[in-house]
Amino acid sequence: VRPLAPPALYRPPEHPWFQARIPDWVFLTRFCFLSDYGRLDFQFRYPEAKCCQNILLYFDDPSQWPSVYKKGNKDCLMKESVIRPENNQVINLTTQYAWSGCKLVTENSVRYLSCASGRSFRSVRERWWYVALSKCGGDGLELEYEMILTNGKSFWTRHFSADEFGILETDITFLLIFILILVISCYFGYLLKGRQLLHTTYKMFMTAAGVEVLSLMFFCIYWGQYASDGIGKGSLKILAAMRRGNFLRALCFLSLQPELMGSLFFRGRISHTGSIKLSVYMTLYTITHVVLFIYEAEFFDQAQVLYTYESPAGYGLIALQFVAYVWFCYAILITLKQFPEKQPFYVPFFAAYTLWFFAVPVTALIANFGIPKWAREKIVNGIQLGIHLYAHAVFLVRLPAVPHDLGRENPRFPRFCPMAGKVLMGGHLDCKKAFKERLDLETPMGFIPALILKS
Secondary structure (H helix, E strand, C coil): CCCCCCCCCCCCCCCCCCEEEECCEEEEEEEEECCCCEEEEEEEEEEHHHCCCEEEEEECCCCCHHHHCCCCCCCHHHHHHCCCHHHCCEEECCCCCHHHCEEEEEECCEEEEEEEEEEEECCCCCEEEEEEEECCCCCCEEEEEEEEEEECCCCCCCCCCHHHCCHHHHHHHHHHHHHHHHHHHHHHHHHHHHCCCCCHHHHHHHHHHHHHHHHHHHHHHHHHHHHHHCCCCHHHHHHHHHHCCHHHHHHHHHHHCHHHHHHHHHHCCCCHHHHHHHHHHHHHHHHHHHHHHHHHHHHCCCCCCCCCCCCHHHHHHHHHHHHHHHHHHHHHHHHHHHCHHHHHHHHHHHHHHHHHHHHHHHHHHHHHHCCCCCCHHHHHHHHHHHHHHHHHHHHHHHCCCCCCCCCCCCCCCCCCCCCCEEEEECCEECHHHHHHHHHHCEECCEECCEEEEEC
């Protein structure tokens, strides 16, 4: 059950009815129906004195809904004129129209027209359908209504708009994959901790994987409840979307900063300056993300099929992504000048995360201009989850690399020197000497923490 209303109207989810006093033509809801299984079941009630009102069914052809919505030069009659009666796109809410299921009822001495019926939808492909209410040339509209819009009878399709098909199954699949990634990362973390090589970057990666699992769990709960009742809890969806990807971006930002890298390189923790930089970036990103969701909830027009990034806040997130990429390139360049021996790590790292940085704006462009609106949400959801999986997989492959031979330096990651035993030679950290020194300090009880500085 998913009735939608103009922003000025509100209906508590637990109550199936709400009342609207509005002009002579108004949008009620939209839904993407399958080509053969779409179904609209409705209940409408209004005072007989307000007779006679019509339900208008527009579809997404340019000559239909786009030609009437937000067209100030068209009055109610002109908006009705684009409807094709031969396609059964008009439901006249009167007792004279048998298919409307209307009958007269009396309640508290007031006579009402109560209409309960349905309409099946057939089309050559999945289409967005828009439901509007009209009473041209009258004294306005007054209507109580409930609509149930469905696609088939399966649990996986019934309450889902056609553009949402497969989202629940996709989220469940990726949830299982990310649980596996989290388990593997925790295993590597356990090995690293046993050798006192568990640094802040890897802890953040494990946190990012855990938050991604939590986010997908919230999404699965939301879509599962939505599949059951057609409503779901919107707060769960917002919470899940806000958590998704934030820690991973923080981790990537952390890995790119020369100051942050140096602090981890020598001390195994983030410097005060590095913490400030990380906090500022993540605060900006989080605030922009929150603004995006508020904007989407308050200002997105339900009568239009819009993508999340089609808003000022969405453009702001894309801009932050580009700013981060510029800093990414700068940080890589500076780091390679200081540590040229680390090219085997940073060159593949740069190539891999260049793709990741451009994934968000490219996805936004493809979603806006390259994907049909009746298929966009499910396709974009799969693409976004694939992007997150790619980013986590790259970190998982590049970061753990627990050395099988502790006496050899790990060439794939620049900070895998022992966190408790370090050798500083001429201002540069010599990992080979650090590992050798660490071996010399090994005891049956484990490693003895030591910091050895040599001028």
